[in-house]
Amino acid sequence: MKDAFKILVATVLVAALYMLPxxxxxxxxxxxxxxxxxxxxxxxxxxxxxxxxxxxxxxxLVIETLRQVCHDVPMKExxxxxxxxxxxxxxxxxxxxxxxxxxxxxxxFWQLKTNDLKWDQSAAACIELAVIACSITLLxxxxxxxxxxxxxxxxxxxxxxxxxxxxxxxxxxLMFRMAIDDPVKRARFSSxxxxxxxINVPLVWYAIRLFGEESHPMELTMEGTQKEIMTYxxxxxxxxxFILYMALWRLxxxxxxxxxxxxxxxxxxxxQKI
Amino acid sequence: xxxxxxFFSLIRWDLAVEFRRRxxxxxxxxxxxxxxxxxxxxxxQKTELIDTFGPIYYWIAIIFSGTVGxxxxxxxxxxxxxxxxxxxxxxxxxxxxxxxxxxxxxxVLVMSFMVLAAYVVLFDFExxxxxxxxxxxxxxVTALFCLVYVAPGVLLSAMTVGLKGGEVILRILxxxxxxxxxxxxxxxxxxxxTDPELAVTYTSPETAMATLGALAAIYVCACYLLFxxxxxx
Amino acid sequence: MSAAPSPSSAPEENHSGExxxxxxENLWKKYGFRLALRGVSLRVSKGDCLAVFGANGAGKSxxxxxxxxxxxxxxxxxxxxxxxxxxxxxEARTQMGVVFHESALRADLSLNENLKFYSSxxxxxxxxxxxxxxxxxxGLQDRxxxxxxxxxxxxxxxxxxxxxxLHDPQLxxxxxxxxxxxxxxxxxxxxxxxxxxxxxxTIIFITHDLDLGLELSSSxxxxxxxxxxxxxxxxxxxxxxxxxxxxxxxxxA
Numbered sequence: 001m002k003d004a005f006k007i008l009v010a011t012v013l014v015a016a017l018y019m020l021p022x023x024x025x026x027x028x029x030x031x032x033x034x035x036x037x038x039x040x041x042x043x044x045x046x047x048x049x050x051x052x053x054x055x056x057x058x059x060x061l062v063i064e065t066l067r068q069v070c071h072d073v074p075m076k077e078x079x080x081x082x083x084x085x086x087x088x089x090x091x092x093x094x095x096x097x098x099x100x101x102x103x104x105x106x107x108x109f110w111q112l113k114t115n116d117l118k119w120d121q122s123a124a125a126c127i128e129l130a131v132i133a134c135s136i137t138l139l140x141x142x143x144x145x146x147x148x149x150x151x152x153x154x155x156x157x158x159x160x161x162x163x164x165x166x167x168x169x170x171x172x173x174l175m176f177r178m179a180i181d182d183p184v185k186r187a188r189f190s191s192x193x194x195x196x197x198x199i200n201v202p203l204v205w206y207a208i209r210l211f212g213e214e215s216h217p218m219e220l221t222m223e224g225t226q227k228e229i230m231t232y233x234x235x236x237x238x239x240x241x242f243i244l245y246m247a248l249w250r251l252x253x254x255x256x257x258x259x260x261x262x263x264x265x266x267x268x269x270x271x272q273k274i
Numbered sequence: 275x276x277x278x279x280x281f282f283s284l285i286r287w288d289l290a291v292e293f294r295r296r297x298x299x300x301x302x303x304x305x306x307x308x309x310x311x312x313x314x315x316x317x318x319q320k321t322e323l324i325d326t327f328g329p330i331y332y333w334i335a336i337i338f339s340g341t342v343g344x345x346x347x348x349x350x351x352x353x354x355x356x357x358x359x360x361x362x363x364x365x366x367x368x369x370x371x372x373x374x375x376x377x378x379x380x381x382v383l384v385m386s387f388m389v390l391a392a393y394v395v396l397f398d399f400e401x402x403x404x405x406x407x408x409x410x411x412x413x414x415v416t417a418l419f420c421l422v423y424v425a426p427g428v429l430l431s432a433m434t435v436g437l438k439g440g441e442v443i444l445r446i447l448x449x450x451x452x453x454x455x456x457x458x459x460x461x462x463x464x465x466x467x468t469d470p471e472l473a474v475t476y477t478s479p480e481t482a483m484a485t486l487g488a489l490a491a492i493y494v495c496a497c498y499l500l501f502x503x504x505x506x507x
Numbered sequence: 508m509s510a511a512p513s514p515s516s517a518p519e520e521n522h523s524g525e526x527x528x529x530x531x532e533n534l535w536k537k538y539g540f541r542l543a544l545r546g547v548s549l550r551v552s553k554g555d556c557l558a559v560f561g562a563n564g565a566g567k568s569x570x571x572x573x574x575x576x577x578x579x580x581x582x583x584x585x586x587x588x589x590x591x592x593x594x595x596x597x598e599a600r601t602q603m604g605v606v607f608h609e610s611a612l613r614a615d616l617s618l619n620e621n622l623k624f625y626s627s628x629x630x631x632x633x634x635x636x637x638x639x640x641x642x643x644x645x646g647l648q649d650r651x652x653x654x655x656x657x658x659x660x661x662x663x664x665x666x667x668x669x670x671x672x673l674h675d676p677q678l679x680x681x682x683x684x685x686x687x688x689x690x691x692x693x694x695x696x697x698x699x700x701x702x703x704x705x706x707x708x709t710i711i712f713i714t715h716d717l718d719l720g721l722e723l724s725s726s727x728x729x730x731x732x733x734x735x736x737x738x739x740x741x742x743x744x745x746x747x748x749x750x751x752x753x754x755x756x757x758x759x760a
Contacts, residue, residue, distance in 0.1 A: 112503055115581075117539055169450035176447060179437050184539040189433045192500045193447070196426060199496055200451050203489065207454035211461040211477060211485075264540035271564065283627035287616065294615045354655075355609025359670070362577050363628040364600040507578040 009041070039099070046246050055251070058244030065092075065237040073233050074226045083147035090140035091234050092241035093133045094163060098201075100130035100245065101166060105198025108191040120187035121260065123194055124177060125252035127170050129245050134167045157217045158208040165204050169197050183260065280365040284373035285380075291350050292381065298346045302385040306339035307392045314396035328397040329463040333456065335389050336416070337423065340382050341448065344427040345434075345441040347378050352435055361505050371501035375428045375494070382420045390416065399467065411479035412466055415459065418486035422455045423448075425493035432504050451493075458485050526589040528553045528678055528709040529574065534583035536569050536733075543569040545733040546583070551726075553677070556700070556710040558724035560717065560743055562750035566733040567713045571682050574711070575605040587678060601629065604676035606684055610667045614656040618647060618666050621655060622673060629674040641669050645699070661692040668699055679703060681712035685719065697723055717747055 046054060069088045076082055104126040111119035141160045142152045155161065173193055180186040292298055313331035317323040351357040360370055390412065394401050401409055430447050434440035462482035529551040536544040544566045551557050561567045572578045573585055576596050585592045590599040612621045622634055642648050645665040650658070658666065664684070671679065684700075685693045693716075700723050704710055714720040721727055721740050729737040729746050737743045 165450060165453050172443075172446040172450060176434075176443055179439060179443055182539075187539075188503060188506075192429070192433065192503055195500060196429070196451065196496060199492065200454070203454040203492070207457040211457050260540070267541060279630060280628050283624060287613070287620070287624045290620070291613060291615045350613055350615070353614050354612055355607055356611045356613050358577060358607055358609070359605070359611035359625070360628065362575050362600060362603075362605055363625070364597045364630070365628055366597070507572065 042243075043103075043246070046243065047250075051247065051250050051254070054243075054247040058240070058247040061236075061240030062244050065233070065240045068233045068236065073229055081147075083144070086140050086143050086147075088233060088237050090137060090144060092237040093137040093140065094159065095238045096241050096245050097130045097133035097137055097163065097166070099242065100126050100133065100249075101170065101201060102198060104130065104194055105201075108194030108198070111187060111191040112195070117183060117187050117260065118257065120183075120190055121256040122253050124190060125249055125256055127173060127194070128252060129249050131167065131170050131174065133241075133245060134163055134170070137163050138167060156213060158205075158212060159217055161208050161212070162201075162205050166201060169200060173197060183263070277366065277369050280363070281369050281373050284360075284370060285377050288350075288374065288377035289380065292377070298343050299381045299384055301346075302339045302343045302381065303388045305342055306335040306385055306389045309335040309338060310389060310392045310396055317397075324397055325468045328393070328399070329467040330460070331397075332389065332393050332467075333419070333459055333463075335393075336382075336386050336420065337449075337452065337456075339385055339389075340420070340423055340427070341441075341445050343378060343381050343385065344424070344431045344448070345444050347374060347428055347431040348435045357505070367502035367505050368498045370505070371428065371498055372494075375424055375497075378428055379421055379424045382424055383417060386416050386420055405467075408466060411483075415462065415466060415479060415482050415486065418483060418490060419455060419459055421490045422486055422493055423452060425490060425497050426451050429497040429501055429504060432501065455486065455489060458482055458489070525553065527551060528555065528588060529711070530584070530586040530589075531570075531574075532584040534570075534573065534585055535581045536566075536573060536578070537581040543733055544573070544580075547730070547733070547735050549728070549735070551709060551711065553709055554704075554707050555726060556704045556724045557712075558720035558727040559711065559713045559730065560715070560720060560727060560747055561730035561736075562747070565730040567730055568682060569733075570730065571605075571680055571711070571713060575603060575680050576600055577605075601674065602677045604671035604674065604679050606667055606671045606679075606681040608682055608686075610655075610663045610670075612655045612663065612666055612670060615654055617653055618642070618651040618655060618658075618669075621666075622670065625670055625673050631674055634673075635675065637675065638669060638673055641672060645669065645695070661688060661695070664688060664692060664696065665699075668696070672703070677709060679708050679710045681710070683713050683715070685714055685716055693719070717744060 049057070065088065069085055073085070073088070076084075104123045107119055107123040107126060111123060138160070141157075141163070145154050145157075145160070146152045173190070176193060177186060177190055180189060310331060313327070313335070317327050317331075348357065351360065361367060390401075393399055399405060401412075427444075427448055430444050434444045434447070437443060458477070459482060462477040462479060464476040465478055466482075527550050529549060531547060531549040534544050534547045534549075535542070547566070547570060559567050559570065569578075573580050573592065574587065576592050576599060579593055587599045588602055590602075592599055612618070613624070616624065619634075622638065626633065642651060645668070647662065647665060647669070650662065655663065655666065668684075671681075681700075684696050688696065697719060700710060700712065704723075704725075710724075712720070712724075721743075727738070727740060727743055728735055729743040731737075731746060731750070737746050
């Protein structure tokens with residue numbers, strides 16, 4: 001009953017925001033804040049759906065994105081031709097990875113506050129999935145760069161650079177986790193790292209923007225009516241991927257919980273033996 | 275106030291221990307000069323390469339040898355469990371962090387002074403002649419760079435000190451955190467180390483100093499707040 | 508419910524109305540999924556000397572870690588001289604001296620320098636007369652300017668005791684002080700404990716040596732699986748013998 005209520009509240013919230021008169025004319029900051037609000041509502045809503053349903057919904061949405069890419073969206077882009085279609089997988093992965101890294105930072109903070117191991121598992125699972133999204137972003141980005149510039153890696157796109165740096169950062173996080181056996185210590189240290197790295201993300205972003213070399217971000221040239229459908233598909237894909245990754249996150253977190261439970265039972269068994 | 279007395283005492287005795295052994299600082303200096311030596315060989319005669327790559331080798335020498343010092347930062351305390359006694363003393367764990375950070379910063383500054391001296395010699399940087407007005411900006415930027423570098427480094431060192439392969443993990447964890455700093459100093463390199471007329475559009479030393487100061491403030495505050503969580507059990 | 512430990516020798520006077528040295532209520536400590544302490548309640552009056560026994564993994568070190576404020580309890584209350592260990596940690600620490608497994612002395616510094624270092628951490632001006640006397644009593648005054656790395660195990664143990672008593676703490680906590688010492692070294696430590704007890708310090712020590720522990724202490728408890736299992740010397744003896752027979756080893760350190 002409580003879950004159904006949460007879903008209802010989230011839906012009403014989303015609908016209300018979009019039906020506000022003059023939503024388009026609101027400033028960028030307000031749009032960001034409302035977007036964040038919707039985002040948080042979405043997260044809470046998704047947590048209450050049964051995992052199986054969540055997974056199916058996620059995959060269905062991703063397949064629908066694929067269908068849109070195949071049929072609805074213009075086949076050729078002005079500069080890049082057909083190869084630009086990879087953008088519809090590049091952009092959602094990038095958004096998902098950034099969002100999940102920041103969420104992991106928040107969860108890490110919460111873990112330090114409550115000292116409960118389940119938040120550490122949640123954060124670790126989040127970062128693992130986010131690293132996968134990050135890897136996909138980099139691979140699709142490199143493919144796009146190869147098509148657009150003839151070289152797989154370019155230094156002048158600040159967003160690609162930021163994602164690459166975050167990949168290294170969070171791979172280091174995962175390596176660090178592998179090096180510690182004691183779950184309590186691992187949880188505490190990982191949370192400290194999670195917070196530190198989450199602080200690092202905006203610092204990297206602004207450092208590259210303000211002090212980096214001339215930036216030529218890889219962007220699409222969109223015109224007229226095409227712009228609407230491209231923007232729509234782009235954000236639809238972002239939402240679909242995010243929902244799917246959330247489902248995978250829940251799956252991974254429950255697998256980690258099962259692992260921890262196994263360790264706990266093994267530990268109890270061994271102690272009895274002694 | 276007991277906090278200040280403890281703070282200065284922690285620094286003082288850290289320096290006393292280091293002065294007896296001198297391992298950390300000497301290792302760092304030797305490694306740094308070695309890196310510069312190899313670097314200077316690779317750019318040997320070609321002046322245009324010196325202009326571009328010289329400063330980069332300068333910063334690389336400082337960063338890489340700094341990790342040598344950082345990985346040894348908490349070794350004296352771990353030796354006999356002194357860390358447990360310090361953590362249960364009536365001082366704030368954050369004060370311990372700040373004291374340790376200042377001590378390590380001092381060692382790294384000594385090392386970076388050596389690096390500057392070696393750089394002047396090996397890369398033919400006329401700090402006594404043509405570039406004599408660069409002494410102050412380079413010194414301040416280097417000092418701030420070392421501060422931004424040491425602040426999270428000490429925290430990470432406390433986390434990795436007992437681990438198997440901890441030294442390698444320290445470096446893997448630290449370098450991504452250093453990327454914003456490196457970007458800032460690399461963009462300031464031309465105005466610091468080479469001909470100003472060539473580089474008007476690059477970052478001025480003042481901007482670099484201000485940015486590094488801000489980054490240092492962020493990292494020091496964040497690590498000051500996070501350190502108690504690292505040392506508690 | 509707080510349980511006053513029953514004495515193994517002459518009963519203590521009832522200091523009702525005075526702040527107890529240690530007051531622990533329903534203390535739980537959880538490391539991840541493992542429960543190290545389950546609902547331990549304890550009360551130690553000022554001037555008492557409490558011996559803590561128990562098999563390995565029973566929670567003795569955990570209890571001491573919480574009392575020395577090295578770690579926070581998961582739930583429950585722990586107070587030292589009326590100061591809550593969670594809220595008034597720093598104040599409580601000024602009144603505690605702790606002897607850990609390791610000496611906590613910096614190997615490159617001499618004994619005097621180590622003591623100067625720790626004095627400053629506790630806000631003391633310099634070494635007190637009592638500390639100087641203790642150094643003499645323990646026979647370390649000749650070697651007090653040598654680096655600690657040259658000390659023998661027995662000397663290190665004595666030096667650790669001096670370090671822990673530097674700031675004249677009201678409460679003295681010792682984690683297995685007799686482990687790894689020869690009989691002569693053990694007797695020396697025991698003498699120090701006796702003299703400190705005479706001076707009115709509240710002492711809590713962990714030991715595996717049943718007879719020595721019961722002789723030195725005014726009261727004793729035994730922990731088993733994180734719970735307070737025994738408070739009388741006979742039941743403690745039974746518990747330890749039972750534990751040692753399951754482990755298949757001797758309980759003497």
